[in-house]
Amino acid sequence: MAFLEVSNITRRFGGLVALNAVSFDVEKGEILGIIGPNGAGKTTLFGVISGFIPPSSGNVVYDGESIIGVSPDRLVRRGLMRSFQIVQSFADMTALDVVTTAALTRRPMREAIDYAAQALLRVGLGGKEHKTPATLSLQDKKLLELAKCIATDPRCILLDEVMAGLTMAETAAPIAIIEELNKQGVTIVMVEHVMPVIMRLAQRMVVINFGEKIAQGTPDEILKDQRVVDAYFGDHLDA
Ligand SMILES: Nc1ncnc2c1ncn2[C@@H]1O[C@H](COP(=O)(O)OP(=O)(O)OP(=O)(O)O)[C@@H](O)[C@H]1O
Numbered sequence: 001m002a003f004l005e006v007s008n009i010t011r012r013f014g015g016l017v018a019l020n021a022v023s024f025d026v027e028k029g030e031i032l033g034i035i036g037p038n039g040a041g042k043t044t045l046f047g048v049i050s051g052f053i054p055p056s057s058g059n060v061v062y063d064g065e066s067i068i069g070v071s072p073d074r075l076v077r078r079g080l081m082r083s084f085q086i087v088q089s090f091a092d093m094t095a096l097d098v099v100t101t102a103a104l105t106r107r108p109m110r111e112a113i114d115y116a117a118q119a120l121l122r123v124g125l126g127g128k129e130h131k132t133p134a135t136l137s138l139q140d141k142k143l144l145e146l147a148k149c150i151a152t153d154p155r156c157i158l159l160d161e162v163m164a165g166l167t168m169a170e171t172a173a174p175i176a177i178i179e180e181l182n183k184q185g186v187t188i189v190m191v192e193h194v195m196p197v198i199m200r201l202a203q204r205m206v207v208i209n210f211g212e213k214i215a216q217g218t219p220d221e222i223l224k225d226q227r228v229v230d231a232y233f234g235d236h237l238d239a
């Protein structure tokens, strides 16, 4: 049995079928990449897996149990954590407050603050603890999303475009953090448009187009798949 099993997930928004019977497995310890054009349904898929969006039908099994209907908070306590594509910030909260809130899902307050500070150090945001997220650069906002994930002691993280908008040089830090987390045994599912990055990090890829899975395989297999080239790579190979 795989660590995460997505089976026949369909999600409709009114008349729009954002996800249509999408199925795939994620093995413990792997890095799975998910790609697909804008509007393909990738963020909706993460919303479903992480408990934010109920599916119209289908099932998700995490660590041997169905998690449909389980709240995001409870899933985080079970080690399933997601990042947000649109970096969320709350007025008046500092970076340390934001990461402490994440750490509090798993730890009492006195430990959570220290743990959050360590997570910020680990992503290279030491010294920026007291800034508000709105004043951080895009790269630092993305690193803050990673710190939030780290602070929850995840076993599996869903990363939604943590490289988007960064220069290739700026991607080095998040790449190193993701590789290190994975080495420590964290299973990673990542949506990314930055092709050289996802091709390098992912051991396996799933391709979604108009809400449907159109291909899966190793990065090499995906590059050679004509359906994928037609649906996606025309625009993104040299991104
Ligand atoms: N809450 C919602 N209500 C109505 N439609 C929605 C909602 N969320 C997403 N959609 C629609 O579902 C489709 C899939 O959106 P989604 O954000 O999952 O795509 P995506 O693959 O993450 O795109 P991108 O690469 O631009 O981030 C889009 O057509 C989007 O407009």
Ligand SMILES: [Mg+2]
Pocket: 042, 043, 044, 085, 160
């Ligand atoms: Mg998205």
